[in-house]
Amino acid sequence: xxxxxxxxxxxxxxSGRLRLRRGAIDTPAFMPVGTAATVKAMLPExxxxxxxxxxxxxxxxxxxxxxxxxxxxxGGLHTFMNWHRPILTDSGGFQVMSMRGLRRLSEEGxxxxxxxxxxxxxxxxxxxxxIQGLLGSDIVMCFDECTSFPVGRRxxxxxxxxxxxxxxxxxxxxxxxxxxxLFGIQQGSVFxxxxxxxxxxxxxxxxxxxxxxxxxxxxxxxxxxxVLDYAADLLPADKPRYLMGVGKPGxxxxxxxxxVDMFDCVLPTRSGRTGQAFTRRGTINIRNAxxxxxxxxxxxxxxxPACSRYSRAxxxxxxxxxxxxxxxxxxxxNLTFYQRLMAAIRQAVRQQDFAxxxxxFATGSWTVAAA
Numbered sequence: 127x128x129x130x131x132x133x134x135x136x137x138x139x140x141s142g143r144l145r146l147r148r149g150a151i152d153t154p155a156f157m158p159v160g161t162a163a164t165v166k167a168m169l170p171e172x173x174x175x176x177x178x179x180x181x182x183x184x185x186x187x188x189x190x191x192x193x194x195x196x197x198x199x200x201g202g203l204h205t206f207m208n209w210h211r212p213i214l215t216d217s218g219g220f221q222v223m224s225m226r227g228l229r230r231l232s233e234e235g236x237x238x239x240x241x242x243x244x245x246x247x248x249x250x251x252x253x254x255x256x257i258q259g260l261l262g263s264d265i266v267m268c269f270d271e272c273t274s275f276p277v278g279r280r281x282x283x284x285x286x287x288x289x290x291x292x293x294x295x296x297x298x299x300x301x302x303x304x305x306x307x308l309f310g311i312q313q314g315s316v317f318x319x320x321x322x323x324x325x326x327x328x329x330x331x332x333x334x335x336x337x338x339x340x341x342x343x344x345x346x347x348x349x350x351x352x353v354l355d356y357a358a359d360l361l362p363a364d365k366p367r368y369l370m371g372v373g374k375p376g377x378x379x380x381x382x383x384x385x386v387d388m389f390d391c392v393l394p395t396r397s398g399r400t401g402q403a404f405t406r407r408g409t410i411n412i413r414n415a416x417x418x419x420x421x422x423x424x425x426x427x428x429x430x431p432a433c434s435r436y437s438r439a440x441x442x443x444x445x446x447x448x449x450x451x452x453x454x455x456x457x458x459x460n461l462t463f464y465q466r467l468m469a470a471i472r473q474a475v476r477q478q479d480f481a482x483x484x485x486x487f488a489t490g491s492w493t494v495a496a497a
Contacts, residue, residue: 128307128334130366134476138359138385141475144335144366146212146264146307148204151179153366154382154471156464157214157390162187163197163207166395167453168461170209176430176458177465179211180264182390185257186218190240190247194260202262214265214390215258216370217311218249220272231271233288251295259303266304267337268296270311275344282315289313289339290327297331307334309368312361315340316353325360335366338386342371351380358385375404375467379487382471383480394464398457401445403432405463407490412456417442430462431455 132142144151158165158173161184165173173181183203188194197206204210219236229238235250249257254269270289273282293310300308310333314320328336338357341350350372358367358381368388369381378389394404401413405425410417412424420438428434432441432455444452470492474483486492 130335130364132364134478136475136478136480137383139382139471139475139480140385140387141472142387144387146180147305148210148212148264149179151212152468152472153387154378154468154475155180155388156378156468157182157388158461158464159184159390159392159395160207160209160213161392162191163203165457165461167399167450167457168395170207172458173209173461174211176461177469178461181209181211181213183213183215183261183263184218184221185215185254185261186221188215188261189218189249189257190242194257198260198262202260204262212264213262215261215263215267217254217258217267217269219254219267219270220371233291235269251292252299255296255299255308256303258306262306263304264306265335266300266306266308268293268308268310268333270313270339272340272343273313273315275315275340277315279315279317279320282313282317283320286313286315286320286324290324293328294331297333309333309335309337309366311337311339311370312357313340316345316349318353318356321353321357322360329362333365335368336361337368337370339370341369342373342377342391347374347377347380350377351384354381354384354386375464375487378467379471379484382475383484394460395457398460399453401452401456402460403441403456403463404460405490406492412438412441412452413445414442424459425463428459428462428466430459432459 127147129145132140134141142153158178158181160181197203200206229236237248251269258266269292271285273285310328312324314324361367366387369386372389373391401411402409403424417438423433425433474480
């Protein structure tokens with residue numbers, strides 16, 4: 127089951143609601159990453175408390191450990207990790223393709239060695255869909271090849287066409303393995319003609335939603351925005367659009383402006399584990415000595431536990447002592463910041479005030495909407 131409604135538009139920015147079998151998601155939406163059936167340093171109920179309505183699980187990591195079959199026997203990923211809202215699973219393609227020296231690509235799929243123990247595995251488009259079905263994913267992603275950057279046009283075209291053939295194979299077996307919905311992935315690197323062709327082929331197959339792949343792989347924000355200036359509009363306007371692996375707050379605001387509805391990134395959780403905190407005026411490193419005697423909150427106006435119950439000085443102390451609580455509190459804050467940012471974006475689009483919001487975002491003076 128999937129329904130997507132667009133409630134408001136301002137230029138190309140849009141706000142709406144995506145309804146799935148396990149709940150609704152307000153868009154634009156940010157999905158925290160739960161790589162190994164956990165959002166690192168967070169309890170599931172803590173993730174939900176930040177305002178998150180959907181999380182991402184990683185097919186590659188879960189197929190290796192504890193295996194999709196074991197998770198299925200234990201009731202599926204939602205039961206296994208005690209998260210009962212929607213879950214999107216990536217196909218595993220990005221992780222497998224990143225293992226350049228440890229994998230062998232063919233028309234049939236990819237053979238690779240596990241980064242854990244060196245054991246051999248093979249993933250085809252059909253197997254990727256089967257794994258995601260065993261996990262019980264609500265949004266299943268097509269298996270694709272994500273090209274690196276920079277890449278020549280000929281190599282990018284070959285990769286894109288392979289991904290489109292794999293997308294058709296995913297489409298053909300999807301209903302056999304899954305009760306969720308299936309997203310196709312646009313590829314083509316930075317070449318407009320290739321992304322146009324990719325979008326045509328995907329539209330012919332009719333997916334429940336569409337992702338924009340092959341970006342946030344080292345091309346830089348300016349180039350990414352140049353691609354997004356046309357890439358999102360190549361996809362069906364009545365379906366959700368998901369920009370994979372993005373990103374920084376400024377990346378998200380710029381992508382929403384260009385018509386994107388969904389995002390994911392490890393940045394807020396990874397930053398929380400290294401002492402980095404997101405604020406309206408940019409990131410701060412709480413490890414810095416200037417915070418040792420700072421009795422103020424991490425960020426004024428934020429009501430997460432890190433900000434409402436503890437001082438910067440205490441968070442500084444925790445980080446310097448390598449206490450686990452520092453990762454927990456800073457991650458909670460960062461995820462709250464991202465969800466409040468998304469709520470503020472949605473509010474701005476609904477009120478036809480996104481242009482003003484973007485200006486205020488650039489100066490760090492935007493209003494933090496209630497999560």
